[in-house]
Amino acid sequence: MEHQYDCIVIGAGVVGNAVARQLSACSVTIAVLEKEQDLCFGTSGRNSGVLHAGFNNKTGSKMARFCVEGNLEFDRIAEELDVPFKRTGKLIVGFSDDDKNSLRAMKAQGDANGVPGLEIVGKERIRELAPFIAGEFAMYSPMTGILNPFIYTVALAENAHKNGAAYFFACPVTDIFYQDGRYRITAGGRNFASRWIINCAGLESDKISALLGIKGHKLYPCRGEYFILDKKAGQYLGIPAYPVPNPREGGLGIHLTPTIDGNILIGPSSKYIEENDNYSVTQDIMDLLIKDGGRIFPYLKREYFIRNFAGIRPKLVGPQEGGFADFVIERRSEAPYAINLVGIESPGLTSALPIAREVVRLIREVEPLKPNPGFDPVRKGPPAFAGLTNGQRRALIQQNPDYGEIICRCENITKAEVLEAINRPLGAATVTGVKYRCRPMMGRCQGGYCQTRITELLRQEKKLAVKEVLYQRKGSNMFTGVALK
Amino acid sequence: MTAIHKEAVIVGGGPGGLAAAVKLKQQGITDIIILEREKQLGGILRQCIHDGFGLTRFGETLSGPEYAQRFIDLVEQEKIEYRTDTTVLSISPEKHLTAVSPQGLLEIDSAAVILTTGCRERTRGSVAIPGERPAGIYTAGVAQTYLNLKNIMVGKKVVILGSGDIGLIMARRFTLEGAKVEAVFELQPYPGGLARNVEQCLNDFDIPLYLSHTITDIIGGARLEAVIVSEVDEQKRVKPGTSRRIECDTLILSVGLIPENELSAGASVALDPRTGGAYVDENFMTGVEGIFAAGNALHVHDLVDFVSLEAEKLAEAAAKFIRRGKLPVCGIKLVTDKNIGHIIPQSISGTKDVTLTLRVGRPLTGGALKLQQDHQDLLSQKFIKLVPAEMIEIKLAKELIKSTSEIKVVIAHE
Ligand SMILES: Cc1cc2nc3c(=O)[nH]c(=O)nc-3n(C[C@H](O)[C@H](O)[C@H](O)COP(=O)(O)OP(=O)(O)OC[C@H]3O[C@@H](n4cnc5c(N)ncnc54)[C@H](O)[C@@H]3O)c2cc1C
Ligand SMILES: Cc1cc2nc3c(=O)[nH]c(=O)nc-3n(C[C@H](O)[C@H](O)[C@H](O)COP(=O)(O)OP(=O)(O)OC[C@H]3O[C@@H](n4cnc5c(N)ncnc54)[C@H](O)[C@@H]3O)c2cc1C
Numbered sequence: 001m002e003h004q005y006d007c008i009v010i011g012a013g014v015v016g017n018a019v020a021r022q023l024s025a026c027s028v029t030i031a032v033l034e035k036e037q038d039l040c041f042g043t044s045g046r047n048s049g050v051l052h053a054g055f056n057n058k059t060g061s062k063m064a065r066f067c068v069e070g071n072l073e074f075d076r077i078a079e080e081l082d083v084p085f086k087r088t089g090k091l092i093v094g095f096s097d098d099d100k101n102s103l104r105a106m107k108a109q110g111d112a113n114g115v116p117g118l119e120i121v122g123k124e125r126i127r128e129l130a131p132f133i134a135g136e137f138a139m140y141s142p143m144t145g146i147l148n149p150f151i152y153t154v155a156l157a158e159n160a161h162k163n164g165a166a167y168f169f170a171c172p173v174t175d176i177f178y179q180d181g182r183y184r185i186t187a188g189g190r191n192f193a194s195r196w197i198i199n200c201a202g203l204e205s206d207k208i209s210a211l212l213g214i215k216g217h218k219l220y221p222c223r224g225e226y227f228i229l230d231k232k233a234g235q236y237l238g239i240p241a242y243p244v245p246n247p248r249e250g251g252l253g254i255h256l257t258p259t260i261d262g263n264i265l266i267g268p269s270s271k272y273i274e275e276n277d278n279y280s281v282t283q284d285i286m287d288l289l290i291k292d293g294g295r296i297f298p299y300l301k302r303e304y305f306i307r308n309f310a311g312i313r314p315k316l317v318g319p320q321e322g323g324f325a326d327f328v329i330e331r332r333s334e335a336p337y338a339i340n341l342v343g344i345e346s347p348g349l350t351s352a353l354p355i356a357r358e359v360v361r362l363i364r365e366v367e368p369l370k371p372n373p374g375f376d377p378v379r380k381g382p383p384a385f386a387g388l389t390n391g392q393r394r395a396l397i398q399q400n401p402d403y404g405e406i407i408c409r410c411e412n413i414t415k416a417e418v419l420e421a422i423n424r425p426l427g428a429a430t431v432t433g434v435k436y437r438c439r440p441m442m443g444r445c446q447g448g449y450c451q452t453r454i455t456e457l458l459r460q461e462k463k464l465a466v467k468e469v470l471y472q473r474k475g476s477n478m479f480t481g482v483a484l485k
Numbered sequence: 486m487t488a489i490h491k492e493a494v495i496v497g498g499g500p501g502g503l504a505a506a507v508k509l510k511q512q513g514i515t516d517i518i519i520l521e522r523e524k525q526l527g528g529i530l531r532q533c534i535h536d537g538f539g540l541t542r543f544g545e546t547l548s549g550p551e552y553a554q555r556f557i558d559l560v561e562q563e564k565i566e567y568r569t570d571t572t573v574l575s576i577s578p579e580k581h582l583t584a585v586s587p588q589g590l591l592e593i594d595s596a597a598v599i600l601t602t603g604c605r606e607r608t609r610g611s612v613a614i615p616g617e618r619p620a621g622i623y624t625a626g627v628a629q630t631y632l633n634l635k636n637i638m639v640g641k642k643v644v645i646l647g648s649g650d651i652g653l654i655m656a657r658r659f660t661l662e663g664a665k666v667e668a669v670f671e672l673q674p675y676p677g678g679l680a681r682n683v684e685q686c687l688n689d690f691d692i693p694l695y696l697s698h699t700i701t702d703i704i705g706g707a708r709l710e711a712v713i714v715s716e717v718d719e720q721k722r723v724k725p726g727t728s729r730r731i732e733c734d735t736l737i738l739s740v741g742l743i744p745e746n747e748l749s750a751g752a753s754v755a756l757d758p759r760t761g762g763a764y765v766d767e768n769f770m771t772g773v774e775g776i777f778a779a780g781n782a783l784h785v786h787d788l789v790d791f792v793s794l795e796a797e798k799l800a801e802a803a804a805k806f807i808r809r810g811k812l813p814v815c816g817i818k819l820v821t822d823k824n825i826g827h828i829i830p831q832s833i834s835g836t837k838d839v840t841l842t843l844r845v846g847r848p849l850t851g852g853a854l855k856l857q858q859d860h861q862d863l864l865s866q867k868f869i870k871l872v873p874a875e876m877i878e879i880k881l882a883k884e885l886i887k888s889t890s891e892i893k894v895v896i897a898h899e
Contacts, residue, residue: 446609466637484662
């Protein structure tokens, strides 16, 4: 059987889901094909979660334009999609004269990009904004914010799905050819056909480009490693604090970012690697993170460590060149019915919706897309017990006693929230999927208490045999069988 | 909703909480309640199905569930009120508790609060092991829950990092279940668990234990494929050229336990960085009047028997507190030298005989353990060998205490 759609989006990261949502506002049929078992298993689940303001990017670039646009509109988007978000502001702290010059240049670039409110501030203002951060002076960006990247990615997908987009998981696209006015796509043993393809395959977008017949794009995976700190450290930092970036490194420098849930991230480092799916953390980089992180956050202590992770940047510039390349968002003559997105690295999370609008604009250059009259932009997330007042909690438990059963002891997440994460449309099918949606296993005990409960609920709800429970990727089976007795 | 009133609330229905409750009742304190978040009472013992509990407390060897059942039976007999499926969310310094269960929210004002919340395991993240992040990495306690309570095997070819007791016990358990335990690796130059567990769980099954070794890389994108282990020197630095690869599908971490004190912070209970539990006086009262702590929530015990005994002592003191509204001031501080890992209690009154519990920070051979006050020895006990895995008890008679100056606990070498 061949599944037919007007538009097929490859990749269910934040960009693919934003594109699907934007397309679902038009009268077209849409399918999203994702190679992994769930949403958000690529870079969209492995980043700093910062809503950038747009001063880091070259004036006139797509990066600068889309980042500023994405930043300015995000209060409305967060409200529409029920995404945890806070406009914290941000400090880029400097120590030397060179740093000061870099900050002035950065501010000038930001002003030119249309970033509101940037100012150079002195020590006193740093103390006021971030009493535990070191630095002689800083650039302050009031528009920068932090958001929950998992929920944002999931929310975009849920909203796209509600407005008609179909989702197929465990469907890696392995073959594409164009025949009789249609793309024929093979993915995960299934066949699909569509008039349009939108390549949002992140780290694999160069390979999809090649399948589309578009030559000349090569991605260089560049890994960024992090430490996650306990919420106990979170009290020391309410605002992201960055060093002045080193232009050679092509990252923003090791920074400290509070997460929307109250932890702190230290990182990311920046290192070119061979494979695009090796999420290792390494001893050398851990040592570096502690050293560099400790420079701007002298209160760093080992007892705060709860986890490490890594994300990989899909870079269009190799280690020799260094620096940044702009987002590629193109429709090429070799593939006139494909919109090709390559090199969507930072600030891709911030820019996802503006990028999606650009995709629709490029399609509209070829064919008119009628609006979808039934489009509803609103998505409501389930309530999170931990953030409620006792009165609200009481009412909720009365409606549904599962809100009275704590599954995650560190973050007070209830059975009702876990069941909702599993059973919602596009719900979680793996342990990590549950974690991304409602945060159990992200606290300081890292699942010591709740993991056994979550695997049990997953098995019960999805009717999985013991051996079928997955941690995340295909092949990441949690268990080898039942005990002898 | 208005709060209900209690004389004592016991947070956590493990062996510590159960023993405290029974003792309180026997001391005539009747208006008490145990709150337990699990579906049953018994705490961590429910999953410790091996033998070896109870020798000290009951003079016979029991399995974990059998040991717990003794206390659960007493709780039932004494008609002590308890609620399972009930998680305490917060405790204020005024001893106002909020708990939640599928029946709703429960708010209690209590004269005394007893924290017997047990401990949690240190994880990969807290010890920062480098490498990939595949499935197949479990803490020993989680693997034990899967195997003993859910009948699930987490793997077939196992490497264990850390020689804590639970890791050792799991090495044997995995072997009996038909898995191959390749080896146990320990960073320290001495085992973390009890000597009897090294003997009965490793040596009896020919499982090698490598001391001064650690894991320096983890390999596997989806499920664990191998670990790289390396030898370390005295400074815990990896010795170059000693790395080797071991194929395995499972890594079990037994790298330490941390007293569970999530609730203490909200109650303004100060914690001792050496134990990870509260500072307590000889009555097991924390820095907040009327809040007491014992068991693994106070400091990690190697044997459950000591947990019960400690909780019973706590209950005797708490009963006095409930009746009198206060306890004698404990102004004599106990301080330790760098050989001592930690000591409980951290302060005493000097008006009563006390038993001090301590652990050394590293193995020590040949010397004397001394208590000194005002530069004079109050007490001196010779020893041949002391190891961190074993808790040491010292009895200090009140007659020996001469003043209210601090008491130093030191090791004197011969
Ligand atoms: C370390 C780091 C920190 C960052 N911090 C920030 C930040 O703070 N703020 C910000 O704005 N941006 C940040 N970014 C950038 C941002 O995370 C990315 O730009 C964004 O997540 C990219 O989304 P995406 O959907 O393009 O990619 P992904 O999330 O990687 O999604 C691509 C999807 O395509 C799927 N796929 C791949 N190949 C196939 C195939 N053949 N068939 C089907 N599916 C396929 C993948 O499985 C994946 O799910 C950061 C990036 C990194 C690496
Ligand atoms: C994994 C593991 C394996 C062990 N194996 C052995 C062994 O083989 N042999 C041996 O002698 N000793 C063993 N021990 C040690 C021994 O069992 C413990 O010393 C003893 O169980 C500790 O008793 P406790 O009452 O302090 O804590 P626990 O038994 O842990 O009981 C604490 C109870 O408090 C409850 N609780 C915690 N927080 C809350 C809250 N907020 N609200 C409500 N309830 C709460 C918990 O659910 C738990 O039931 C083991 C310990 C662990 C952690």
